[in-house]
Amino acid sequence: xxxxxxxxxxxxxxxxxxxxxxxxxxxxxxxxxxxxxxxxxxxxxxxxxxxxxxxxxxxxxxxxxxxxxxxxxxxxxxxxxxxxxxxxxxxxxxxxxxxxxxxxxxxxxxxxxxxxxxxxxxxxxxxxxxxxxxxxxxxxxxxxxxxxxxxxxxxxxxxxxxxxxxxxxxxxxxxxxxxxxxxxxxxxxxxxxxxxxxxxxxxxxxxxxxxxxxxxxxxxxxxxxxxxxxxxxxxxxxxxxxxxxxxxxxxxxxxxxxxxxxxxxxxxxxxxxxxxxxxxxxxxxxxxxxxxxxxxxxxxxxxxxxxxxxxxxxxxxxxxxxxxxxxxxxxxxxxxxxxxxxxxxxxxxxxxxxxxxxxxxxxxxxxxxxxxxxxxxxxxxxxxxxxxxxxxxxxxxxxxxxxxxxxxxxxxxxxxxxxxxxxxxxxxxxxxxxxxxxxxxxxxxxxxxxxxxxxxxxxxxxxxxxxxxxxxxxxxxxxxxxxxxxxxxxxxxxxxxxxxxxxxxxxxxxxxxxxxxxxxxxxxxxxxxxxxxxxxxxxxxxxxxxxxxxxxxxxxxxxxxxxxxxxxxxxxxxxxxxxxxxxxxxxxxxxxxxxxxxxxxxxxxxxxxxxxxxxxxxxxxxxxxxxxxxxxxxxxxxxxxxxxxxxxxxxxxxxxxxxxxxxxxxxxxxxxxxxxxxxxxxxxxxxxxxxxxxxxxxxxxxxxxxxxxxxxxxxxxxxxxxxxxxxxxxxxxxxxxxxxxxxxxxxxxxxxxxxxxxxxxxxxxxxxxxxxxxxxxxxxxxxxxxxxxxxxxxxxxxxxxxxxxxxxxxxxxxxxxxxxxxxxxxxxxxxxxxxxxxxxxxxxxxxxxxxxxxxxxxxxxxxxxxxxxxxxxxxxxxxxxxxxxxxxxxxxxxxxxxxxxxxxxxxxxxxxxxxxxxxxxxxxxxxxxxxxxxxx
Numbered sequence: 037x038x039x040x041x042x043x044x045x046x047x048x049x050x051x052x053x054x055x056x057x058x059x060x061x062x063x064x065x066x067x068x069x070x071x072x073x074x075x076x077x078x079x080x081x082x083x084x085x086x087x088x089x090x091x092x093x094x095x096x097x098x099x100x101x102x103x104x105x106x107x108x109x110x111x112x113x114x115x116x117x118x119x120x121x122x123x124x125x126x127x128x129x130x131x132x133x134x135x136x137x138x139x140x141x142x143x144x145x146x147x148x149x150x151x152x153x154x155x156x157x158x159x160x161x162x163x164x165x166x167x168x169x170x171x172x173x174x175x176x177x178x179x180x181x182x183x184x185x186x187x188x189x190x191x192x193x194x195x196x197x198x199x200x201x202x203x204x205x206x207x208x209x210x211x212x213x214x215x216x217x218x219x220x221x222x223x224x225x226x227x228x229x230x231x232x233x234x235x236x237x238x239x240x241x242x243x244x245x246x247x248x249x250x251x252x253x254x255x256x257x258x259x260x261x262x263x264x265x266x267x268x269x270x271x272x273x274x275x276x277x278x279x280x281x282x283x284x285x286x287x288x289x290x291x292x293x294x295x296x297x298x299x300x301x302x303x304x305x306x307x308x309x310x311x312x313x314x315x316x317x318x319x320x321x322x323x324x325x326x327x328x329x330x331x332x333x334x335x336x337x338x339x340x341x342x343x344x345x346x347x348x349x350x351x352x353x354x355x356x357x358x359x360x361x362x363x364x365x366x367x368x369x370x371x372x373x374x375x376x377x378x379x380x381x382x383x384x385x386x387x388x389x390x391x392x393x394x395x396x397x398x399x400x401x402x403x404x405x406x407x408x409x410x411x412x413x414x415x416x417x418x419x420x421x422x423x424x425x426x427x428x429x430x431x432x433x434x435x436x437x438x439x440x441x442x443x444x445x446x447x448x449x450x451x452x453x454x455x456x457x458x459x460x461x462x463x464x465x466x467x468x469x470x471x472x473x474x475x476x477x478x479x480x481x482x483x484x485x486x487x488x489x490x491x492x493x494x495x496x497x498x499x500x501x502x503x504x505x506x507x508x509x510x511x512x513x514x515x516x517x518x519x520x521x522x523x524x525x526x527x528x529x530x531x532x533x534x535x536x537x538x539x540x541x542x543x544x545x546x547x548x549x550x551x552x553x554x555x556x557x558x559x560x561x562x563x564x565x566x567x568x569x570x571x572x573x574x575x576x577x578x579x580x581x582x583x584x585x586x587x588x589x590x591x592x593x594x595x596x597x598x599x600x601x602x603x604x605x606x607x608x609x610x611x612x613x614x615x616x617x618x619x620x621x622x623x624x625x626x627x628x629x630x631x632x633x634x635x636x637x638x639x640x641x642x643x644x645x646x647x648x649x650x651x652x653x654x655x656x657x658x659x660x661x662x663x664x665x666x667x668x669x670x671x672x673x674x675x676x677x678x679x680x681x682x683x684x685x686x687x688x689x690x691x692x693x694x695x696x697x698x699x700x701x702x703x704x705x706x707x708x709x710x711x712x713x714x715x716x717x718x719x720x721x722x723x724x725x726x727x728x729x730x731x732x733x734x735x736x737x738x739x740x741x742x743x744x745x746x747x748x749x750x751x752x753x754x755x756x757x758x759x760x761x762x763x764x765x766x767x768x769x770x771x772x773x774x775x776x777x778x779x780x781x782x783x784x785x786x787x788x789x790x791x792x793x794x795x796x797x798x799x800x801x802x803x804x805x806x807x808x809x810x811x812x813x814x815x816x817x818x819x820x821x822x823x824x825x826x827x828x829x830x831x832x833x834x835x836x837x838x839x840x841x842x843x844x845x846x847x848x849x850x851x852x853x854x855x856x857x858x859x860x861x862x863x864x865x866x867x868x869x870x871x872x873x874x875x876x877x878x879x880x881x882x883x884x885x886x887x888x889x890x891x892x893x894x895x896x897x898x899x900x901x902x903x904x905x906x907x908x909x910x911x912x913x914x915x916x917x918x919x920x921x922x923x924x925x926x927x928x929x930x931x932x933x934x935x936x937x938x939x940x941x942x943x944x945x946x947x948x949x950x951x952x953x954x955x956x957x958x959x960x961x962x963x964x965x966x967x968x969x970x971x972x
Contacts, residue, residue: 037145037146037147037148037149037150037179037181037182037183038181038183038252039149039179039180039181039213041168041181042165042166042167042168042170042180042181042184043163043165043168043170043178043179043180043181044178044179044180044213045176045177045178046151046176046177046178046179046212046213047212047215048116048117048176048177048212049175049176049177050113050116050153050175050176050177051109051175052154052155052156052174052175054109055109055110055113055153055155055175055199056155056156056197058106058107058108058109058110059080059107059110059126059155059156059197061106062080062103062106066080066103067079067080067128068080068081068089068090070388075130075133075519075639076129076130076131076132076133076134076190076639077127077128077129077130077133077135077136078127078128078129078130079125079126079127079128080103080125080126080128081101081103081123081124081125082100082101082103082104082107082110082124082125082126082199083098083099083100083101083104083114083121083122083123083124083125083201083232084098084099084101084123085097085098085099085123085393086099087099087100087101087102088101088393089101089102089103091393092388092389092438093392093393094122094123094142094144094145094236095144095236095237095314095317095392096236096237096317097232097233097234097235098121098122098123098124098232098233098234098236099232100232104124110199111230113153113199114201114230115229115230117151117201117203117209118206118208118209118212119203119204119205119206119208119209119231120203120204120206120231120232120233121201121202121203121230121231121232121233122144122148122201122202122203122204122232122233122236123144123201123202124199124200124201124202125200126155126197126198126199126200127197127198127199127200128195128196128197129161129188129190129195129196130190130195131190131192131193131194131195131864131904132190132191132192132193132864132904132906132920132922133190133639133641134187134188134189134190134641134642134643135186135187135188135189136187136642137164137185137186137187137642137643138185138186138187139182139183139184139185139186140182140183141183141302141303141306142306142389143237143306143307143310143311144202144236144237144311145182145202146183146249146252146306146307147204148202148203148204148205149179149202149203149204149205149209149213150179150180150182150200150201150202151177151178151179151200151201151202151203152172152177152178152179152180152198152199152200153175153176153177153178153198153199153200153201154172154173154174154175154176154196154197154198155174155197155198155199156174156194156195156196156197157171157172157173157174157196157197157198158190158192158194158196159171160190160191160192160917161188161189161190161191161192161196162188162189162916163178163180163186163187163188164186164187164188164189165180165181165184165185165186166181166184166185166186172198179213187642187643189641189643189917189918189919191863191864191908191917191920192864193864193898193903193904203233204233237311237314237317238276238311238312238314238317239276239313239314239315239317239318240271240274240275240276240280240281240284240312240313240314241267241308241311241312241313242271243264243267243268243271246264246267246308246312247264249307249308250264250307250308252307253300253303257298257300259291259294259295259298260304260308263287263291263308266287267284267287267312270283270284270287276318278315278318281313281315284312284313285313288309288312288313289378291308291309292305292309292377292378292380293377293475295309295380296380296381296475296476297476301380302380305379305380310373316394329400329404329416329418329419329420330400330403330404330419330420330421330422330440331419331420331421331442332421332440332442332443332444332548332549333421333422333423333424333440333442333443333444334351334357334421334422334423334424334443334444334445334446334548334550335424335425335429335433335436335443335444335445335446336348336351336423336424336425336429336445336446336448336528337425337429337430337433337445337446337447337448337513337517338425338427338430338447338448338449338450338513339427339430339450339455339459339485339506339509339510339513340427340455340459340462340468340484340485340505340506340509341427341455341458341459341461341462341484342427342448342449342450342455342530343448343450343530343533343534344425344427344448345425346530346533346534347425347446347448347528347530347533348423348425350533350537350541350556351423351541351544351545351550352410352423353410353554354410354423354545354550354551354552355410355551355553356409356420356421356550356551357409357410357421357422357423357550358407358408358409358416358420358421358422358423359407359408359410359422359423359424360403360406360407360408360424361406361408363425363426363427364403364424364426364429365426365428365470367399367402367403367406368386368399368426368428368432370402371395371398371399371402373390373395374386374390374395376471376486381471381474381475381476381486382488383431383486383487383488383489383490384428384431384432384485384486384487385431385432385488385512386431386432386434386435387434387435387438388434388435388437388438390435391435391438391439395439396438396439399439400439403422403424404416407420407422421550423550427484427485427509428485428486430485430509430510430512430513431485431487431488431509431512431513433445433513433516433517433520434516437520437524443524444524444525444526444547444548444549445517445520445524445525445526446525446526446527446528446544446547446548447513447514447517447525447526447527447528447599448527448528448530448533449527449528449529449530449596449599449600450530450531451530451531452506452510452589452592452593452596453582455506456499456502456503456506456578456582456585456589457577457578457582459484459502459505459506460498460499460502460578460581461578462483462484463480463483463484463498463501463502464498466481466483468483468484469481469482469483470482470483470484470485470486471486474486476491476494477490477494478494478495479493479494479495479496479498479501480498484505485505485509487504487505487508487509487512488508488512489504489508490504490505492504497581497584498581499578499581499582499584499585500584500585500588502585503585503588503589504588506589506592507588507589507591507592510592510596511592511595511671511672511674514592514595514596514599515674518599518637526544526547526548527599527600528540528544529600537556537557538555538556538557541556590943591669591671591676591941592671594676594678594943595671595676595678598678598679637923637924638675638677638906638921638922638923638924638927639921639922639924640674640675640919640920640921640922641919641920641921642673643909643918643919644668644675644909644919644920644921645670645671645672645673645674645675647876647909647918647919648668648669648670648675648940649670649940650874651873651874651876651935651937652937652938652940653873653935653936653937653938653939653940654667654668654669654670654935654936654939654940654941654942655667655668655669655871655878655907655933655934655935655936656668656688656690656695656932656933656934656936656942657869657880657907657930657932657933657934658682658685658686658687658688658697658869658930658931658932659685659923659927659929659930659931660684660685660686660929660931661927661928661929662927662928662929663681663682663683663684663685664679664680664681664682664685664927665679665680665682665685665688665697665944666678666679666680666923666927667680667936667942667943667944668907668921669940669941669942670940670941671941675921676941677921678943678944680944680946682697682699682704683699683700683701684699684700685697685698685699685931686698686699686726686727686728686931686932687726687727687728687729687730687739687740687931687932688729688932688934689729689730689731689737689934690731690934690935690936690937691731691735691737692731692735693707693708694706694707694708694731694735695708695713695936695944696729696731696737698726698727698729698739699726700723701720701721701722701723702718702719702720702721703718703719703721703726703729703737703739703750704717704718705717705718705719705737706944707957708939709955709957711939711940711941711942711943712942712943712944712945713942713943713944713945714945714952714955714957715945715946715947715952716957719750720755721739721750721755721756722755723743724739724741724742724743724744724748724755724756724770725741725742725743725772726739726740726741726742727739727740727742727776727777727778727779727931728740728777728778728779728829728932729779730779730780730781730786731781732781732784732785732786733781733783733784733785734784736749737749737750738759738779738781738786739756740776740777740778740779740789741756741758741776742772742775742776742777743770743771743772744756744758744768744769744770745761745762745765745768745769745771745772745773745774745776746758746759746760746761746765746768746776747759747760747761747776747779747786747789747814760786760814762774762776762789762791762794762812762817763817764794764795764796765796766796769798771797771798771799772798772799772801773795773796773797773798773799773800773801774791774792774793774794774795774796774800774801775791775792775793775801776789776790776791777790777791777792777828778790778827778828778829778830778839779830780830780831780832780837780839781832782832786814787813787814787815787832788811788812788813788814788820788830788832788837789811789812789814789830790809790810790811790812790824790827790828790829790830790839791809791810791812791827792805792808792809792826792827793805793808793809793810794808794810794819794822795808805825805826805843805891805892806825806826806843806891806892806893807823807824807825808823809822809823809824809825809826809827809841809843810822810823810824810827811824811827811830811837811839811850820837820850820852821850821857824839824841824843824857825841825842825843825844825892825893826841826842826843826866826892827839827840827841827842828840828842828867828868828869828870829867829868829869829870829932831870831871831872833872834872834912836849836850837849837850837852838850838860838870838872838877838912839870840867840868840869840870840879841857841859841867842866842867842868842892842894843866843892843893843894844859844862844892844893844894844897845862845863845864845865845866845867845881845893845894845897845898846859846860846861846862846863846867847859847860847861847863847867847870847877847879847910847912847915848860860877860910860912860915861877861879861910861915861916861917863879863881863908863910863917864881864898864903864904865881865882865883865894865898865903865904865905865906865908866881866882866883866894866903867879867880867881868880868881868882868930868931868932869907869930869931869932869933870933871933871934871935872912872935873935873937875911875912875913876909876910876911876912876918877909877910877912878907878908878909878933878935879907879908879909879910879933880906880907880930880931880932880933881903881904881905881906881907881908881930882903882905882928882929882930883903883904883905883928883929904920904922905922905923905927905928905929905930906920906921906922906923906927906930907920907921907930907933908920
């Protein structure tokens, strides 16, 4: 609903503690994940369509679920709104998560207010709407403008829970919302009647309602006015009678097709097309009863031409599995509302919002009509396992998951070069045309999957069309898969399927709990969709075309390779040893079980890619504990995390066309060529516990030598050259006497350092680590500030001294004149690693599990399980947390964070890579060569 302001606070106040106590009765199993799989978002339905707590529908009579009956005070709160109640839920956002930016464009919300009553919240939780933001306090009541982009960011580790109710309002409610009521605010006292809406979508929308909706538009195109006139004529002839439904549908279809040329086409469809005709709501229509016969289906998902038909035809030999014998294009798109023609020809994308109970029922009926066993028999048991594959399903994972929450997904990975080459051949063959008359398309007949943004490659060369098609399908598919729980999906290898089919199929059957009773031998028979026989180098015939699009596909190709390179997912009992989860690792080089499995996953707020875009930079993050340097790069609307192995990486320094990384016993020097960083030198320092490193104004690299309590540089002969020690350090010794750790450059010179203690004995800093830290001026040797809790990462930026008081989990600013510190932001973890870009501070957070960190203030403020690891972005103008990226599983500690200015999608290459072997740098700025192998 549009409002005169982004936020309106209602004159109502409720007992948040009483609400929280009532909500605490629910078990975790009562909470449902977000229908589109957004991480960290959960709902507990209180009022739902027909009172079904499993329904996310917004169409049909809204009735209380069994959950609401257990909440008498929630009922009083809802009654206090003095209006009929529509869909209502408890909405929970986990710590360090967000709601994701969106607009409530569905017809249901165009005329309904969305009331938020915070129950459990934190002062750092911010509700964003349009250009405004607000913290909604516990027990307050708010409405907001749902027609504007809105989001909720919960940057701290505690959960946020709101009671969220939709209502079309009433005169009394509108008086409260407009601040016009002269009566005292109504009080929930248990005596108010609670009413629920029974009518929310029309069977046939009246011309009067259409006219009122169109009034919301700033400009009404002539073709819309013509449609309104035609609809009014039909209405006067038929009203809601069944005799006019076919004519209404024909008019809607024609109008929908005509909207493609309008910039407002999406809002037109949400406003006038989708809600205009709803025969299923006619009280005279027979009820649709959904049969739940398909259980634990298996969906093969992949980009087009990745070999999914070969995998499908092989797995279809499993006893007890049923298939349609082919792909489900007509089964799914045969339902009008799921065909792209009914959706503005945007793409084949389907989400959980499309999976209404009616659609789910119709779709299952259509599948059951086509399913057959491996021997061709159509005799179906009461419950059955289904195997399905259609490349378009790469864009439909949330839709399929919503219909089948128990589904398994198999992602088939194939070398992108071979896949794209096969896609080029498919387009040229003319045998894979899916939409021969795609409106507005001027290229060859559209083949394969219809991806979002296809209009942007209209008129482009075929390799660019295919590059966009493959990248979009793969990116969306990986996003959706990684939002699922790990036990519901796995990765299959096309190469393993071709070379070791028995082993690969047995692994996949074990994961998906399918039986297998046949012996396979290589090579497998060619699939019916094969154009030419497989060959390892077959893609080279399209090599020149692939070279031309190599840069375009590289980010997604790299991400897919990284996911494929992870240890194959298995579903087996976990054996614990000393508290560490141990799993047998297939194909481990030692051929042994008992190797720890490391998973490098991350989640992030949607605001992070936008910030990286605005500052035109990426981030480099070091995590010594898991042996990785991570590049955080913007890839469209998501943040791509590229994990690179190093031995205990610590400090990172960016110089002019250079990047240096300090590791366990050496410093590696990389040189920049465009967006690539190539290794040039490695200086062996020995184990000096190198911490922060930085280039001075002349290009000399300075290092914090923590083990020897010194700043040092490098030369060609020695491990290191000592250049400065704090005045209280009597002599050089590898004893880590003060835990010197941080270094700040000012005007191109080393000027500030941090220590954890002003001590001169081996490990002496440990005794008073909670309050013994100090900031020291290098030139004078004087201590600027004492009494800091484990300070790290001093920086000079925007004319101020900044550093992290890690033991408190804070970002602070130092007033050198007064010797004072100002806390700018408090964060949910051990703060270490700090870099700036424009008005943003990027801060590393660690979970600090080592016993050495016991007793610090952070441990008292945040419990271990609530601490986060990742990179948080803070607006230094006001201290607000505006974005974060949180690492999961293997990564628990961060040391350094650096902003790579001017490098929006950097690539760091290993010395053993083919790219480095084929690139040469010579005097006179002569450089040459990247081989064709870069196309993968």
